[in-house]
Structure formats: C-alpha cells, structure tokens
Amino acid sequence: MKFSQLEKNCGKPTDGFSDQCTLALLGNCATQHMAVAIKGYAYEEGIAMQVFDADYNQIDAQTMDDNSELYAFSPDFTLFYISSEKLYEDFCATPDQDRKNFAEAKIAQILGYWKLVRKHYRTHILQLSFIEADDRVFGNFGSKTQDSFIYQIRKLNLLLMEQSQICNDVFVIDLAYLRSAMGDREFRDEKLYYIAKMPISVHALPEVARQVVTVIKSIRGKIKKCVIVDLDNTLWGGVIGDDGLENIQIGELGLGHAFSEFQMWLRELRKRGIILAVCSKNEESTAKEPFLKHPEMILRLEDISMFVANWEDKASNIKMIQSTLNIGMDSIIFLDDNPFERNLVKGMIPDITVPDLPEDPSLYLRHLKSMNLFETASYSDADKARTRQYQEEIGREELQKQFTSFEAYLESLEMKAEVKPFDKFHFSRIAQLTQRSNQFNLRTIRYTEEEIRRIAEDDAHITMYFTLRDRFGDYGLISVVILDKLDDKKLFISEWLMSCRVLKRGMEEFIVDNIMRIAGEQGYMTVKSEYIRTPKNNMVSDIYKRMGFEETGDGLYEGHVERYIPHKTYIVRGPN
Amino acid sequence: MSREEILERVSEVLSEIFDNPGLVIGEETTAADVEGWDSLRHITVIEEIEDAFDIRFSMKEVNGMKNIGEMIDIIEASI
Known part of the structure; x- marks a missing residue:
C-alpha cells in the first residue's frame, strides 16, 4: 500500500460504512502524514475514521488544558507518538548525573499523559514504542553503561511494556519492532526529518498505519481465530501418499528444518488460542500417519481441532469446518502451498484470508509474520484451553448421532451451569468475550477489563456470568x-452475549430463566431488553420473542416477571 | 531517458497524485501552479518521484528545487 493511495482515500465518501471510530493523534513531531496514513488505512479496512491531529508538539498543551480540543473531541482512541529523535534531544539536554534515570523520568511523564486523558474521557490509549536508534557515541560499549542513549531507550521500551501490562486500557504499538523488521534505511528518511520534522519515512508510514488499524480492529473484536492448513508441501516437504512416511521432509531430512520451524510456529499459535484445523486432499488414514508415527513431527493430532482429509473440493471442506467450529469466515486463515487451491478458495469464499505463500518454503514464516495476522487485544487462560474444548465438541456431535430424540441427547449430556456475579478472577475473560463475540451478541458493546471491573463494583448494575460443563x-x-437498574421496578438487559459453542442445548432458555428469577427475587417487575442489529448477529434477532418477551418497539422487548413461564431445560444449576 | 521522457513521466506521476488527468506541466511549472500542491503534498511528490525514478533526493535538492525544470535537472543527473 502506497502513501499516495492512503492520501486519496481520505477524500473518499464513507457513507456506506457500518464501522466508525474517532482517533486523536498527539505527537512531539510532525504527525500530519501519519494522521493521513491512519485515516486512509482505516478506509481500506472499511472503517470511517474521524481523526483529530493535534498540532506539532502539543501533547502538554492538549492534555493539561481542561478546555483543549482533545477533550472536546474525546475520541475512542488516543494515540501518543513520542519520537526517539526528540527523546534524544531531551537526553542530550539532561545533566550528566541525571541520565541514569532518563528512562524512569520519561515513563513517569508518559504515565502522566495517560492519567490526564483518563480523567477527562474514556478511551483506549495507543502508545507507539520507541525506535532504538543509537548515537553510537559509546559504540558497542553502550550496553555496558547506563549513561548511553541505547541503554536508556531500551529500558524505556521495557518500562513501557511493563506499564501496558498493568494498564488494561493501554495498547503498545511496537514501532521499534517495525523498524527492525523493515530496516532503518527504509523506515527513516533523514532529510524529511530535518526539513519537515517527520521522523518516519513516507515509505514506512503505510506500514505504521496498518499496525495501528490492526490493533484498533482487534480491540473492536475483529481477530483471527483459526488457521486451516494443507499438509503436503505445506506442513512437510513432499507428498505423503506418494513419498511415504520415511521420505517426507521434516526434521533433519532435506529441507525438513524449514517445515519443522513452520510447525513449531503453528503450535505456538495453538498455545496462544488459535484453533488449528487440517484440510487436505488425501486418504484420511494416510494423512494422519505422520501425526501418529513420524518421530520428528512437531504437530500431533491433539494440536488439531478438526482433521479433514478427503477428495472433496477444499472450499466445501472449509465451509464444513467453519460451520462445525461455528466461527465467522472472516476469522479464518487458509494456508496452502498450491496456488490453484488458494485461488479456488479465495474465489468461492470471499471473506476468508488466504495468504499467498511464497514458492520457497524457507520464506513461509517471513511472509506470514510480515502480515501480522494474529493481533489480539487480550489473552487469558481460556485461550490455552480452546483446542481441547473444540475436540470435546466434536465428541459430543458423535454422541448426538446415536440418540433417537434431541431431548434424550440433551439429558444424557448431564449439563451443569453456574450463575455468578462478576468477580475479579474473571474480569479478563469477561472483557475478552465482549470483544470477541459477534454472533450471539445482542448489543455488541465492547468492554475493556477496566470497564468490566467498574461495572462489577457499581451498584447500578446486576452482573451475571454463566459457566457450563457436561x-x-x-x-x-x-x-x-x-x-442496568432503571428504577426500583425495572431492569434493562444492557449486555447479553453467549459463546456459540453452547448454542441450542437449552442454555439460552436457562439464562433468561435465571435473569427473570433474579429479577423476581430482588423485587423487580419488568425486564426491558434490546437487540441492535449488526452484520453478524442475525442469529439472535428474534431471541427475546422466542424466550417469551413482548415486542414494544423496533428491536425493543419487555418481559414481565409475574407472567413469565420458565422453560424446560436439561441444565442443572449449581456449583460445578 | 531523454529530458522529454522524464518530463512526461513526472507529469504522469503528478496527475496521479493530484487526481488530475488533464494536468499540463512544463519546465517552468512551480508548486503554486498546481492545485493542491501545498507543503504537505510536496512530501508525497518527493516520495512518488523518488520511487518512479528509483532515486533519492538530497536534503539540499528537496529544499532547493524551484520548478519542474530544476527537478528534471536533478533526475537527469541521478539516473
């Protein structure tokens, strides 16, 4: 993507865009081009973004003045860009004896900005990390003294990472990584810095903008959840059906090292919560053989949530995998070395992401890493358990086939559910669900962990989370x-989402029954609710009606505690 | 590449940047003659011309060029 293209995007109409957001950019250098690049990149991703670009070096003025333009704008996202070039000037102006504390002093200043912003409005803070451009005054010895700029700037990056781990509303955009991946000559254009105070080259700005927009998308729930991989010449070198178990290239054999490292990377993704599935044109038993018997395979069958090997076309198989896993097609990535298969899948399934893997397998990883496909806004223990959960799901489907009636099947599942108010152990998981869930989500409001904590502690709300086991x-x-407590007789369901993995087994009914039970126990008469349509949540468009609520307006419903009839479910309430 | 060919290529690049297919430029044309060519857009022009001819202007050149003719002088000397 070229900067001039992004610049043009800024002038195009965004009338049809359903996604909108506001962003303020505050920098201690010239940021006009960065603002243009971010807005233009947001356009590419279907987001109508309104940008406030503070004037040159106005961070202090904008954050310290209660009547500033920033506070009048109060954007969804507040992006801070403090350039290392300017930091270096500050560093040089710092008295020698204070230089050892330079990083600490700077992080304190940055924390101060965050605090001021938070005091005035609710926002996600995006903070660019600091490029590690050294002056080479100490040469390589710079590592051995705290008086060097390189020591202080690296320390500052570390302090920034630590602070972002503490502050749930802060997201670091790793400019330092980007510069090292792109190379300094590509990333910077010194003449532009001296002439126009632009520390980042026009060539690199689209890439910076892409990182910013990807992080924004992930905060808003647009993330990848699943990788579907081909086998022959993708996961290993050679063709298992032709070459046989001994001759496929993996591990020490031939080009095997490249494939081993690729598998290792996929396994790391699995550990981080990405679902892995296999889609291969093969006999199933042949395709599974390396996973079971090859001593140097890194991926094993337990890493794979769904294994599909047959002679059907791949597009149909992928659709089948998608419907079984019950996730959006736009959250799936398909990896295949064969351009024919890739084009077929791209053509048949427009929403899926199909990277054009390079011909040389040694470049697979470089290409995939540069695409930065796996941005996320949260990470919790639930991510680590995801693969096992999907495997259990497939076991349930096998059982379902043996039952004559669906009720008998549900009964056999021995389901138990817990109903509890939000507690601190689950703030992170709850926030994550609000960010990830798109389909069974009545109002699609995204919350950060911090916001969830505030709601949990606020007496104006009744909070509930549900667990399920079988x-x-x-x-x-x-x-x-x-x-939300509207008054002492009325409640409003301001948030209801559910994981689609537990759909259609009575959980929806169980949840609404419990809402009404708790409302009744606390003396409320009416429970109001709302459905806000998005491109993805059609599945719940009539759920309140199905649950026995009355429609009172467009997307508005009401349930009455006294008239409400609880549903028959096969779920037992209690501690798990 | 002859001077005329360079001018033609520069003209294409500028028409594309300023979204103006009918843009006519000559050696005497300056930024002030082209609608939208302000100091911000000048950065884009520099980048696009650098890419189009696979050259890098120096700081002095960026600061010093007064019109298209001078830009072509630099391009001619660099390629």
Whole structure:
C-alpha cells in the first residue's frame, strides 16, 4: 500500500460504512502524514475514521488544558507518538548525573499523559514504542553503561511494556519492532526529518498505519481465530501418499528444518488460542500417519481441532469446518502451498484470508509474520484451553448421532451451569468475550477489563456470568449478562452475549430463566431488553420473542416477571 | 531517458497524485501552479518521484528545487 493511495482515500465518501471510530493523534513531531496514513488505512479496512491531529508538539498543551480540543473531541482512541529523535534531544539536554534515570523520568511523564486523558474521557490509549536508534557515541560499549542513549531507550521500551501490562486500557504499538523488521534505511528518511520534522519515512508510514488499524480492529473484536492448513508441501516437504512416511521432509531430512520451524510456529499459535484445523486432499488414514508415527513431527493430532482429509473440493471442506467450529469466515486463515487451491478458495469464499505463500518454503514464516495476522487485544487462560474444548465438541456431535430424540441427547449430556456475579478472577475473560463475540451478541458493546471491573463494583448494575460443563468437559465461562437498574421496578438487559459453542442445548432458555428469577427475587417487575442489529448477529434477532418477551418497539422487548413461564431445560444449576 | 521522457513521466506521476488527468506541466511549472500542491503534498511528490525514478533526493535538492525544470535537472543527473 502506497502513501499516495492512503492520501486519496481520505477524500473518499464513507457513507456506506457500518464501522466508525474517532482517533486523536498527539505527537512531539510532525504527525500530519501519519494522521493521513491512519485515516486512509482505516478506509481500506472499511472503517470511517474521524481523526483529530493535534498540532506539532502539543501533547502538554492538549492534555493539561481542561478546555483543549482533545477533550472536546474525546475520541475512542488516543494515540501518543513520542519520537526517539526528540527523546534524544531531551537526553542530550539532561545533566550528566541525571541520565541514569532518563528512562524512569520519561515513563513517569508518559504515565502522566495517560492519567490526564483518563480523567477527562474514556478511551483506549495507543502508545507507539520507541525506535532504538543509537548515537553510537559509546559504540558497542553502550550496553555496558547506563549513561548511553541505547541503554536508556531500551529500558524505556521495557518500562513501557511493563506499564501496558498493568494498564488494561493501554495498547503498545511496537514501532521499534517495525523498524527492525523493515530496516532503518527504509523506515527513516533523514532529510524529511530535518526539513519537515517527520521522523518516519513516507515509505514506512503505510506500514505504521496498518499496525495501528490492526490493533484498533482487534480491540473492536475483529481477530483471527483459526488457521486451516494443507499438509503436503505445506506442513512437510513432499507428498505423503506418494513419498511415504520415511521420505517426507521434516526434521533433519532435506529441507525438513524449514517445515519443522513452520510447525513449531503453528503450535505456538495453538498455545496462544488459535484453533488449528487440517484440510487436505488425501486418504484420511494416510494423512494422519505422520501425526501418529513420524518421530520428528512437531504437530500431533491433539494440536488439531478438526482433521479433514478427503477428495472433496477444499472450499466445501472449509465451509464444513467453519460451520462445525461455528466461527465467522472472516476469522479464518487458509494456508496452502498450491496456488490453484488458494485461488479456488479465495474465489468461492470471499471473506476468508488466504495468504499467498511464497514458492520457497524457507520464506513461509517471513511472509506470514510480515502480515501480522494474529493481533489480539487480550489473552487469558481460556485461550490455552480452546483446542481441547473444540475436540470435546466434536465428541459430543458423535454422541448426538446415536440418540433417537434431541431431548434424550440433551439429558444424557448431564449439563451443569453456574450463575455468578462478576468477580475479579474473571474480569479478563469477561472483557475478552465482549470483544470477541459477534454472533450471539445482542448489543455488541465492547468492554475493556477496566470497564468490566467498574461495572462489577457499581451498584447500578446486576452482573451475571454463566459457566457450563457436561460429561465431555468444561466449557468454562460462556455467557455474560449485565442488567442496568432503571428504577426500583425495572431492569434493562444492557449486555447479553453467549459463546456459540453452547448454542441450542437449552442454555439460552436457562439464562433468561435465571435473569427473570433474579429479577423476581430482588423485587423487580419488568425486564426491558434490546437487540441492535449488526452484520453478524442475525442469529439472535428474534431471541427475546422466542424466550417469551413482548415486542414494544423496533428491536425493543419487555418481559414481565409475574407472567413469565420458565422453560424446560436439561441444565442443572449449581456449583460445578 | 531523454529530458522529454522524464518530463512526461513526472507529469504522469503528478496527475496521479493530484487526481488530475488533464494536468499540463512544463519546465517552468512551480508548486503554486498546481492545485493542491501545498507543503504537505510536496512530501508525497518527493516520495512518488523518488520511487518512479528509483532515486533519492538530497536534503539540499528537496529544499532547493524551484520548478519542474530544476527537478528534471536533478533526475537527469541521478539516473
């Protein structure tokens, strides 16, 4: 993507865009081009972004003045860009005896900005990290003294990472990584800095903008959840059906090292919560052989949530995998070395992401890493358990086939659910669900962990989370409900989402039954609710009606505690 | 590449940047003659011309060029 293209995007109409957001850019250098690049990149991603670009070096003025333009704008995202070039000037002006504390002093200043912003409005803070451009005054010895700029700037990056781990509303955009990946000559254009005070080259700005927009998208729930991989010449070198178990290239054999490292990377993704699935044109038994018997395979069958090997076309198989896993097609990535298969899948399934893998397998990883496909805004223990959960799900489907009636099947599952108010152990998981859930989500409001904590502690709300387990395993926390107290007789369901993995087994009914039970116990008469349509949540468009609520307006419903009839479910309430 | 060919290529690049297919430029044309060519857009022009001819202007050149003719002088000397 070229900067001039992004510049043109800024003039195009965004009338049809459903995604909108506001962003303020505050920098201690010239940021006009960065603002243009970010807005233009947001356009590429279908987001209508309104940008406030503070004037040159106005961070102090904008954050310290209660009547500043920044506070009048109060954007969804507040991006701070403090350039290392300017930091270096500050460093040089710092008395020798204070230089050892330069990083600490700077992080304190940055924390001060964050604090001021938070005091005035609710926002996600995006902070660019600091490029590690050294002056080479100490040469390589710079590592051995705290008086060097390189020591202080690296320390500052570390302090920034640590602070972002503490502050849930802060997201670091790693400019330092980007510069090292792109190379300094590409990333910077010194003449532009001296002439126009632009520390980042026009060539690199689209890439910076892409990182910013990807992080924004991930905060808003647009993330990748699943990688579907081909096998022959993708996961290993050679063709298992032709070459046989001994001759496929993996591990020490031939080009095997490249494939081993690729598998290792996929396994790391799995550990971080990405679902892995296999889609291969093969006999199933042949395709599974390396996973079971090859001593140097890194991926094993337990890493794979769904294994599909047959002779059907790949587009149909991918659609089948998608519907079984019950996730959006736009959250899936398909990896295949064969351009024919890739084009077929791209053509048949427009929403899926299909990277054009380079011909040389040694370049697979470089290409995929440069695409930065796996941005996320949260990470919790639930991510680590995801693969096992999907495998349990597939076990349940096998069982379902043996039952004559669906009710008999549900009964056999021995389902148990917990209903609890939000607690601090689950703030992170709850926030994550609000960010990830798109389909079973009545109002699609995204919350940060910090916001969830505030709601939990606020007496104006009743909060509930639901867990579910059955004889096959534990789903963990699968549904979140927030009730707003409108007055002493009325509640409003301001948040209800549920994981689609537990759909259609009575959980929806169980949840609404419990909302009404708790409302009744606390003396409320009416429970109001709302459905806000998005491109993805059609599946719940009539759920309140189905649950027995009355429609009172467009997307508005009402349930009455006295008239409400609880549903028959096969879920037992209690501690798990 | 002859001077005329360079001018033609520069003209293409500028028409593309300023979204103006009918843009006519000559050696005497300055930024002030082209609608939208302000100091911000000048950065884009520099980048696009650098890319189009695979050259890098120096700081002095960026600061010093007064019109298209002078830009072509630098391009001619660099390629």
